Amino acid sequence: MPPPTVTGVRYARHPAFDRVVVDFAGARTGYAVKFVPRLVQDGSGAVVKIKGGAYLQVTLFPAYAHDDAGRPTWKGPREVAAKLPNVTHVVKTGDFEGVVGVGLVLKHKAGFRVSEQSSPTRLVIDVAH
Numbered sequence: 001m002p003p004p005t006v007t008g009v010r011y012a013r014h015p016a017f018d019r020v021v022v023d024f025a026g027a028r029t030g031y032a033v034k035f036v037p038r039l040v041q042d043g044s045g046a047v048v049k050i051k052g053g054a055y056l057q058v059t060l061f062p063a064y065a066h067d068d069a070g071r072p073t074w075k076g077p078r079e080v081a082a083k084l085p086n087v088t089h090v091v092k093t094g095d096f097e098g099v100v101g102v103g104l105v106l107k108h109k110a111g112f113r114v115s116e117q118s119s120p121t122r123l124v125i126d127v128a129h
Contacts (some may be wrong), residue, residue: 003062004029004121006074006100009090011082017126018084022058022102024121025073031123032059033114039103042094050079050089052105056112057093058125060102065095074100085129086110 004026011020036057039048065074078092086107093101110128117124 001027003064003098005067006060006063006065006095008074008076009080009102011084011087011090013084014126017128018082018087020058020082020087020090020102020104020125020127022060022123022125024063024123026121028116028118028121029063030061031114032061033057033112033125035109039091039093039105042099042101043096048079048091048093048103050091050105052088052107054106054109056104056106056125056127058102058104058123060100060123062098063100064098065092065100086127 004024007025008023036055039055066072080090082090087104089105091103093103112127115124
């Protein structure tokens with residue numbers, strides 16, 4: 001079975017938390033979500049220069065964010081200002097060697113939960129305000 005492809009990332013405010021959803025085409029994949037001291041671009045190691053109070057790194061493996069011709073399947077800019085109560089930015093941190101990175105820039109460190117959903121396949125990250 002081929003690894004899933006990231007088709008987009010969306011976000012929204014809810015009464016007590018901010019929700020970030022990573023959409024996939026294909027099956028579920030492995031993932032890790034953890035706080036990091038800063039966000040870095042996969043492959044180059046360049047630091048993402050967006051000021052935040054905390055950084056949450058979402059790593060998807062195996063996964064791709066491009067098609068067989070190398071065209072991005074996750075359209076849009078590398079950095080998006082989310083302007084939510086806690087999540088200020090969503091950043092593409094990588095699509096390198098079967099690993100896709102999504103960085104969340106937060107105003108402050110807060111509790112979070114992760115859930116897998118299907119029909120369509122997606123990973124949901126809820127970050128407390």
